[in-house]
Amino acid sequence: MSGRICVTRRWKRAQRSAATLPAVAAPATGLFQGTVYLADLEFTGAGGPWSLAPADLATVQAYLLRAASPVSAYARQYGAAAVTVGNPLPRRSVTVTGGSYADAQLQQWVDAMTQAASLGPNAAILVLNPPGVVNRDAKESGGIGVLGYHGRSSIPYSFVNLLGVGLTVDDAQDVYAEAVSHELAEMTVDPQADSSNPEVCDGCGTNCQGQAAFRSYFDVQGRYVGSSTSFPPSFPYSFFLSAVAKPAVASDCPAPASGCAYAPP
Ligand SMILES: [Zn+2]
Numbered sequence: 001m002s003g004r005i006c007v008t009r010r011w012k013r014a015q016r017s018a019a020t021l022p023a024v025a026a027p028a029t030g031l032f033q034g035t036v037y038l039a040d041l042e043f044t045g046a047g048g049p050w051s052l053a054p055a056d057l058a059t060v061q062a063y064l065l066r067a068a069s070p071v072s073a074y075a076r077q078y079g080a081a082a083v084t085v086g087n088p089l090p091r092r093s094v095t096v097t098g099g100s101y102a103d104a105q106l107q108q109w110v111d112a113m114t115q116a117a118s119l120g121p122n123a124a125i126l127v128l129n130p131p132g133v134v135n136r137d138a139k140e141s142g143g144i145g146v147l148g149y150h151g152r153s154s155i156p157y158s159f160v161n162l163l164g165v166g167l168t169v170d171d172a173q174d175v176y177a178e179a180v181s182h183e184l185a186e187m188t189v190d191p192q193a194d195s196s197n198p199e200v201c202d203g204c205g206t207n208c209q210g211q212a213a214f215r216s217y218f219d220v221q222g223r224y225v226g227s228s229t230s231f232p233p234s235f236p237y238s239f240f241l242s243a244v245a246k247p248a249v250a251s252d253c254p255a256p257a258s259g260c261a262y263a264p265p
Pocket residue numbers: 006007008009182186199200201202
């Protein structure tokens with residue numbers, strides 16, 4: 001699991017997400033309070049097309065509907081935050097060259113989806129990259145190990161590399177939920193992606209050298225059942241989140257167990 005990282009912090013340092021495009025509304029300074037929409041991109045081009053199977057999209061949607069409430073609860077330690085989940089966006093075809101694309105293109109697609117669906121300023125988009133096509137700014141392959149990042153185009157967005165197919169809500173394969181919940185929580189706390197708020201999952205995750213990722217586990221009713229750095233954990237669960245660091249230790253790397261293994265406040 002080491003080497004699986006989120007690169008948002010690095011990008012923030014480079015001011016990568018400093019909005020180059022006009023925002024839908026003047027940037028707010030607070031946390032995210034709005035609706036997240038799952039994108040359904042079909043990447044076309046030589047070697048393609050690549051897209052998520054409808055069943056996998058439905059699974060991620062089901063996962064998001066369960067994860068939104070505890071993610072919101074953890075995020076509220078940092079300020080007023082509320083995540084709801086909208087219906088997945090209509091499928092959109094985009095063209096890639098050589099089986100890859102860059103974040104600048106992804107930002108254009110985010111803006112196009114925002115306009116096509118008439119999303120307002122309180123919306124965000126989650127893009128999942130299917131295996132086979134490559135975001136050159138966030139490579140998982142070749143030992144680089146990027147799981148995802150969040151940024152801001154006209155609205156906030158999160159990007160996650162899917163590491164497999166045949167997804168399940170409990171993510172027993174460990175191929176999407178860690179990264180989706182990590183980026184969702186960090187985007188919720190810092191929707192402007194400008195370091196006005198901390199990256200709240202990095203300290204409890206594998207971004208920190210020698211750190212095994214803490215995860216928070218929930219039952220089918222959404223009740224917290226425990227935290228663990230083992231996967232799978234020694235107890236039954238329905239779904240899990242990447243742990244969110246408590247504010248007092250949010251800049252610790254690694255953050256101590258006491259700041260990572262706890263029920264939603
Ligand atoms: Zn992160």
